[in-house]
Amino acid sequence: xxxxxxxxxxxxxxxxxxxxxxxxxxxxxxxxxxxxxxxxxxxxxxxxxxxxxxxxxxxxxxxxxxxxxxxxxxxxxxxxxxxxxxxxxxxxxxxxxxxxxxxxxxxxxxxxxx
Amino acid sequence: xxxxxxxxxxxxxxxxxxxxxxxxxxxxxxxxxxxxxxxxxxxxxxxxxxxxxxxxxxxxxxxxxxxxxxxxxxxxxxxxxxxxxxxxxxxxxxxxxxxxxxxxxxxxxxxxxx
Numbered sequence: 001x002x003x004x005x006x007x008x009x010x011x012x013x014x015x016x017x018x019x020x021x022x023x024x025x026x027x028x029x030x031x032x033x034x035x036x037x038x039x040x041x042x043x044x045x046x047x048x049x050x051x052x053x054x055x056x057x058x059x060x061x062x063x064x065x066x067x068x069x070x071x072x073x074x075x076x077x078x079x080x081x082x083x084x085x086x087x088x089x090x091x092x093x094x095x096x097x098x099x100x101x102x103x104x105x106x107x108x109x110x111x112x113x114x
Numbered sequence: 115x116x117x118x119x120x121x122x123x124x125x126x127x128x129x130x131x132x133x134x135x136x137x138x139x140x141x142x143x144x145x146x147x148x149x150x151x152x153x154x155x156x157x158x159x160x161x162x163x164x165x166x167x168x169x170x171x172x173x174x175x176x177x178x179x180x181x182x183x184x185x186x187x188x189x190x191x192x193x194x195x196x197x198x199x200x201x202x203x204x205x206x207x208x209x210x211x212x213x214x215x216x217x218x219x220x221x222x223x224x225x226x227x228x
Contacts, residue, residue, distance in 0.1 A: 004157075033215070042203070042220040043158075058215075090157055099207035099214050100146040100165045105157035 003027070006091050006106040013113055019078040021109050023091030030096045032074035033103060034058075034066065037088040049074055050096065081113045116141045116208040120219030127194055127226050135189040135222045137178075137204035147171075147180055147187040148205040148216070158203060161189075194226045 007022035025032065034046045035058075045058030047066040055066050063085060067075040074093075078085055088110050092103040121136040139147065146165045150158040162171035167182035176191045189202060201221045207214040 006157075040220070043218045045215060048215060092158075094214075096214075098146075099209070100163065101214065102148055102160045102163060103158075103216055105150075105159070107155075107157045 004091055004093055004104050004106040006089075006109050008109050009107065011109055011111045013078075013081050013111070015081060015083060015113060017078075017081045017113075019081050019111070019113075021076040021078075021089055021091075021111070023074045023076070023106060024072050025074075025091075025093040025104070026072065027093065027095075027104070028071065029093035029104075030071070031094045031103075032068065033092040033094075034064075034074065034076045035090045035092065036060070037090055037108070043090065046076065083113050085111065086113045087111060116145075116206055116217055118204050118206045118217055118219040120202075120204045121222055122220055124223040124225060127224070129196055129226055129228055130193045131226075133189070133191040133194045133198075133224065135202055135204075135224070137187045137189065137219060139185050139187065139204075139206050141185075141206055141208070144182065145207045145214075147178070148207075149176070149178055149187070149189050150203040150205055150218075152201040152203065152221070154200070161202070194224070196226045196228055199224055199226045 004025045035043045048056045049068040065077045091106045094103045095101045148163045149161040151161045162173040164171040164180035170179045178189045204219040205216045
């Protein structure tokens with residue numbers, strides 16, 4: 001089974017801090033994704049990476065950056081955390097290729113910015 | 115662009131009731147279609163998928179049929195259990211170059227009472 005592991009289930013940070021969310025997958029997937037999930041808005045894609053050191057902006061990249069130095073690890077960085085970034089953050093991975101490749105998700109990090 | 119519209123709920127049912135959660139899509143071509151489930155406090159898990167028209171995906175008593183003529187992929191279960199209480203997401207792959215991302219419906223919260 002694919003395992004996607006997010007480093008923290010719950011995280012509390014202060015406004016203005018630099019915040020790192022880590023995600024590791026064990027299936028050698030090329031593609032990795034970061035989403036945020038908010039009530040009434042569903043899942044929104046923040047960033048996407050299709051290879052080491054390669055990244056692409058999603059629908060809501062403002063205020064975020066990402067790092068992919070190794071294939072199995074994809075980090076989401078909040079450069080200067082703000083209260084409107086309080087949310088559930090979900091990481092996912094998938095194989096490339098055809099549209100029938102599903103994404104596999106971690107358990108999420110619930111981030112609170114005070 | 116490609117999009118998914120799903121019934122938003124919430125849906126509240128008694129145990130052993132019949133469940134339908136509607137999902138319709140707009141897409142270029144004939145992509146695969148997915149249903150994901152999110153149990154309380156967890157990430158998303160793939161529930162079932164269908165890869166072409168008239169395909170029926172099934173898992174854990176849930177079924178969904180890929181209907182090209184009505185552009186629908188409704189989720190059904192004949193007899194729900196309390197343990198089925200979760201949020202359900204319909205998802206559609208869309209192509210970003212050689213890689214696919216997913217667009218999700220807003221999610222439907224299902225509560226099953228004993």
